[in-house]
Structure formats: C-alpha cells, structure tokens
Amino acid sequence: MKQFFFLGWIVVCGILAVPISGPAQTTLEKIDKSGVLVIGTRTGSPPFAYVNKNNEWVGFCIDLVEKGILPVLHQKLNKNIKVEKKESAPQTRIPLLTSNAVDLIAETMTDTQSRREQVDFSLTYFATGAQFLVKKGSPIKNIQTIAGKRVAAQQGSTNAKLIRERVPSAKLLEFPDQPAAFQALAQGQVQAYTNDGIQLAGLRAKAPRPDDYAVVGEFFSYEPYGMAMRKNDSDFRQAVNVGLMNAISSGLYFEIYDKWFGAKGEVPYPMTAEIKRFLQMQVVPK
Amino acid sequence: MNYRFDWSVLWSGQTGALLLQGIETTLELSLIGWLIAVVLGVVSGALRTLPIPPLRWLAAGYVEFFRNVPLLVWMFVWYFAVPPLLPQAFQDFLLDHGVEFWAGVFALGVYHGARFAEVIRSGISAIPRTQFEAAASTGLTIAQTYRLVILPVALRLIVPPATNETLALLKNSSIALTIGVAELTFQVRQIETYTAKAFEALVAGTIIYLILCLAISALSAQIERRVAIPGMITKRTMGEA
Numbered sequence: 001m002k003q004f005f006f007l008g009w010i011v012v013c014g015i016l017a018v019p020i021s022g023p024a025q026t027t028l029e030k031i032d033k034s035g036v037l038v039i040g041t042r043t044g045s046p047p048f049a050y051v052n053k054n055n056e057w058v059g060f061c062i063d064l065v066e067k068g069i070l071p072v073l074h075q076k077l078n079k080n081i082k083v084e085k086k087e088s089a090p091q092t093r094i095p096l097l098t099s100n101a102v103d104l105i106a107e108t109m110t111d112t113q114s115r116r117e118q119v120d121f122s123l124t125y126f127a128t129g130a131q132f133l134v135k136k137g138s139p140i141k142n143i144q145t146i147a148g149k150r151v152a153a154q155q156g157s158t159n160a161k162l163i164r165e166r167v168p169s170a171k172l173l174e175f176p177d178q179p180a181a182f183q184a185l186a187q188g189q190v191q192a193y194t195n196d197g198i199q200l201a202g203l204r205a206k207a208p209r210p211d212d213y214a215v216v217g218e219f220f221s222y223e224p225y226g227m228a229m230r231k232n233d234s235d236f237r238q239a240v241n242v243g244l245m246n247a248i249s250s251g252l253y254f255e256i257y258d259k260w261f262g263a264k265g266e267v268p269y270p271m272t273a274e275i276k277r278f279l280q281m282q283v284v285p286k
Numbered sequence: 287m288n289y290r291f292d293w294s295v296l297w298s299g300q301t302g303a304l305l306l307q308g309i310e311t312t313l314e315l316s317l318i319g320w321l322i323a324v325v326l327g328v329v330s331g332a333l334r335t336l337p338i339p340p341l342r343w344l345a346a347g348y349v350e351f352f353r354n355v356p357l358l359v360w361m362f363v364w365y366f367a368v369p370p371l372l373p374q375a376f377q378d379f380l381l382d383h384g385v386e387f388w389a390g391v392f393a394l395g396v397y398h399g400a401r402f403a404e405v406i407r408s409g410i411s412a413i414p415r416t417q418f419e420a421a422a423s424t425g426l427t428i429a430q431t432y433r434l435v436i437l438p439v440a441l442r443l444i445v446p447p448a449t450n451e452t453l454a455l456l457k458n459s460s461i462a463l464t465i466g467v468a469e470l471t472f473q474v475r476q477i478e479t480y481t482a483k484a485f486e487a488l489v490a491g492t493i494i495y496l497i498l499c500l501a502i503s504a505l506s507a508q509i510e511r512r513v514a515i516p517g518m519i520t521k522r523t524m525g526e527a
Contacts, residue, residue, distance in 0.1 A: 091475040095484045117290070118482045150381060155463070155472065156479040173386065173466040180362075180464065187366055189381060231290075
C-alpha cells in the first residue's frame with residue numbers, strides 16, 4: 001500500500017504546484033523582448049484561417065493581424081515584429097494563452113461571458129450564428145426539423161450545447177474537427193452538420209461538389225467572434241483593439257473582407273448593412 | 287501564470303454527471319474491446335507457434351497488418367469505411383444505434399488483439415520444448431496439447447506484459463473521441479467548453495485515468511500472485527512479500 005500513498009502525494013503536490021506563477025511580464029514586454037507576436041489560429045477553417053492549395057497558411061484572421069494589428073505594434077514598440085502562427089483548437093486555445101505559448105487567439109472564437117472569466121476579448125470582428133449544412137434535398141430545414149435526426153457538431157462549440165438543450169431528441173455526434181464532421185455528412189453517417197453559418201459556407205465552398213450541399217435554417221444562436229488575450233493585460237488589448245478600429249475606420253477591414261468574402265473571394269458572403277453599421281459603431285473616436 | 291482556479295466547477299452543475307458518463311463509456315469501450323483483443327490474441331498468438339505453416343502465416347499476417355497501422359487510422363476505417371460495405375438496412379440500423387461506439391470497440395479490440403498475440407506468443411515460447419514433447423508422447427493431439435497443457439501455463443506467465451497491454455488499451459480508448467464517442471477525454475473537453483476551465487477539467491481527467499489504471503494494476507498484481515507457478519517464475523522483488 002505504501003507506494004500508493006506515495007503516488008497520491010506526487011499527484012497532490014503536482015496540483016498544488018500549478019498555481020504558483022512566474023514573474024509577471026506583460027504581453028507587450030514579451031513581444032518587445034522576442035520580436036515575435038505568436039498567434040493561435042486554425043489550419044482547417046476556411047476562409048478565416050487555413051492552409052491553401054499552395055501550402056500557405058492564410059486567411060481573413062491572419063490578414064487582420066498582419067495588416068491591421070501589426071502596424072500598431074510596430075509603432076508602439078518602435079521595432080519590426082514578426083508573426084508566428086501556431087495551431088489552436090477549441091480545447092487548447094485557452095490553455096495556450098494562459099501558459100504563454102501564444103499571445104493572441106485569432107480564429108473563429110466566439111466571445112462568451114463564461115470565456116470572459118478566463119480571457120479578455122478584443123472588440124467583435126465578425127458576427128454570425130449557427131445554421132445547418134445538409135445534402136441538397138434534405139428534409140432538414142432548420143432547428144425545428146432535426147428531432148430524431150443524426151446531427152454532427154464540432155466538439156467544444158457552443159452550438160452542440162444549444163442543440164442538446166433545445167432538441168434533446170436529436171442524435172448529436174461531436175467531432176474534433178471540420179474535416180471529420182464533413183466526412184460524416186458526405187458519407188451519410190449524419191444527416192446534418194451544425195456550426196456557425198459562415199464556417200458552413202466556407203466548408204461548402206471547399207467541397208468537391210459544392211452544389212450537392214446547402215446551408216439551411218435561420219441563425220439559432222448569436223456568435224460574435226473576438227480575438228482572445230490573457231486577462232488583465234490592458235496595454236496589449238488596447239493595441240489589438242486600436243489595430244482593429246483603425247482597420248475598420250480606414251476601410252482596410254472592408255478591403256480584407258472583400259478579398260475573402262467578396263464576390264471573387266474564397267467564400268462569397270456579402271456583408272449586410274446591419275453588420276457593417278455594427279462594426280463601425282464599435283470604433284471609438286481617436 | 288495568469289489564471290484563476292476554481293475547482294468547484296468539477297462538482298457544480300452537470301459536470302459531475304458528464305464525468306460519470308465519460309467513465310462509464312470508457313469502461314464499456316475498454317472492457318468489450320479487451321475481450322475481443324484477448325480472444326483474438328490467444329487464438330492468433332497460439333497459431334503463430336504451430337508447426338503448420340499456412341496457419342502461422344495467417345496469424346503473422348493479422349498481427350503485422352493490424353499492429354503496424356496507427357490506431358487512429360483504424361478508428362476512421364471502422365467508422366467511415368466499414369459501414370458502407372454492409373447491406374443498407376443493417377447500415378441504417380447501425381447508424382441509429384451508436385455505430386461510433388462499436389467502431390471504436392472493434393478498432394481497439396482488433397488493434398490490441400494483434401499486440402496481445404505477441405504477448406501470448408512470447409509466453410508460449412517461454413515454455414520448455416520438453417512440455418510439448420511430453421504432451422505428444424501421452425497421445426494428446428495438437429489442439430489438446432495447447433488447450434490442456436501449453437495455454438494454461440502460458441497465460442499464467444504473461445500476466446505482467448498483459449497488464450501493460452490492458453493499461454495501454456484503456457488509455458488508447460480516448461482516441462475514440464475522434465469519431466465522436468463520448469468517452470472520458472471527450473467529456474473532459476466538453477467540460478472545458480461549458481465552463482472555460484481547461485486546467486481543472488484536465489486535472490480531473492488525469493486523476494480519473496490514474497485511478498482506473500492503478501486499480502487495474504493492483505488487481506493484476508493480485509492475479510499474478512495467485513496464479514504464479516512455483517519454480518517457473520523467479521520470486522518477486524526482494525523485500526516485497
């Protein structure tokens with residue numbers, strides 16, 4: 001028995017050791033020292049962040065960081081800053097931030113109240129809501145018609161939780177990433193895949209035969225995307241927000257939007273007047 | 287580290303229920319997978335030691351094919367590639383009745399079966415040649431020799447490596463989350479989503495896996511002591527009685 005108690009002690013000590021924090025260093029100091037801004041983003045989430053046909057890691061979020069936020073950091077720190085990208089997933093992004101592995105999460109992360117207990121968010125840079133991706137001609141039209149159906153969702157997404165609460169009779173299957181969920185839909189393992197509407201539009205655009213699929217249903221959730229940062233680091237947060245506000249007020253944001261979501265973009269998704277107004281109203285005067 | 291710990295998330299709300307469901311699914315997945323693995327392992331491990339070449343090749347083919355492809359790939363194969371090969375009616379039935387669970391069970395069972403086979407084979411190889419000869423000289427057939435003489439001894443010799451395999455199987459069951467099986471690791475991630483408390487959820491998962499594995503180790507230490515064949519296995523470590 002003795003060795004069990006010993007093991008128990010190791011575990012307990014390990015847990016107690018975790019909260020001990022190192023010397024506080026602000027994110028701006030960290031970036032200044034290393035000359036690198038490390039962002040956590042996705043490789044399979046077109047057109048926000050993904051690896052394209054030429055094997056380049058690109059996307060809407062990455063452009064916002066490189067063209068919008070980076071110039072502010074340049075100015076503030078008075079030196080050249082490089083961007084380093086790391087893969088983050090819904091389950092890893094908060095630990096990546098709190099462990100200092102990345103400085104900024106720039107991907108399709110919904111700003112929520114419970115997440116705000118752990119991390120700070122930038123202003124909302126994109127707003128969407130949950131819908132369904134189905135095969136053309138599917139009887140599923142919206143959240144009211146999924147009762148008893150097999151529905152895929154992404155693990156760690158807010159949509160899965162909503163489906164479970166609102167339509168408990170739906171057979172919910174959760175996959176760790178978009179490709180697996182899409183494969184399940186393509187093969188008939190599930191009859192619908194729910195995620196944020198814009199991501200479904202992106203997935204459909206990337207499908208071998210986009211016309212075989214349809215994005216259906218009105219938004220059954222509100223998903224405002226924000227960039228996440230470590231808590232209580234207001235100087236860095238200010239830099240990120242100023243970068244985004246400058247991009248919106250100078251029109252750069254809309255150029256980038258047009259590049260990815262315009263008629264000739266990766267995923268055509270015209271911006272509504274309502275969203276445009278909402279973005280502009282987040283910009284406070286200089 | 288700039289993080290506020292709040293351990294109460296582990297027992298407030300539905301978190302406790304999620305963890306319990308996760309433990310249940312992990313145990314079911316592992317237990318059924320283990321039974322498949324042991325049956326496949328004993329049969330193919332024994333076949334690999336037979337003096338009949340075609341059967342030996344068959345077993346060797348199974349072992350090499352299944353243990354040399356990553357388990358993650360097998361999960362996808364059993365989930366995505368196997369159901370479409372079945373008749374439509376059966377396929378629909380499976381899809382409505384948790385096909386992902388059974389795909390996970392088969393992936394684990396068949397993959398670990400190949401690894402168990404090698405454990406069993408090494409157990410059989412450890413048995414002195416004279417035992418085979420003695421069995422043959424008393425008029426036992428090959429099947430009888432294996433069933434009555436060789437396997438009972440081999441199975442008692444391989445308890446430690448078989449324990450190792452069992453622990454690996456239990457932990458590998460977490461790979462089933464890639465095909466949507468709501469096992470323990472899946473639920474740990476779920477809790478992270480609902481509460482945004484990643485560290486607390488991970489620590490809870492770590493401790494649960496540790497407890498499950500320590501329980502298996504303790505159980506098999508008991509079994510090992512009970513079934514040890516005096517004279518065939520060297521005494522356990524000195525000082526431990």
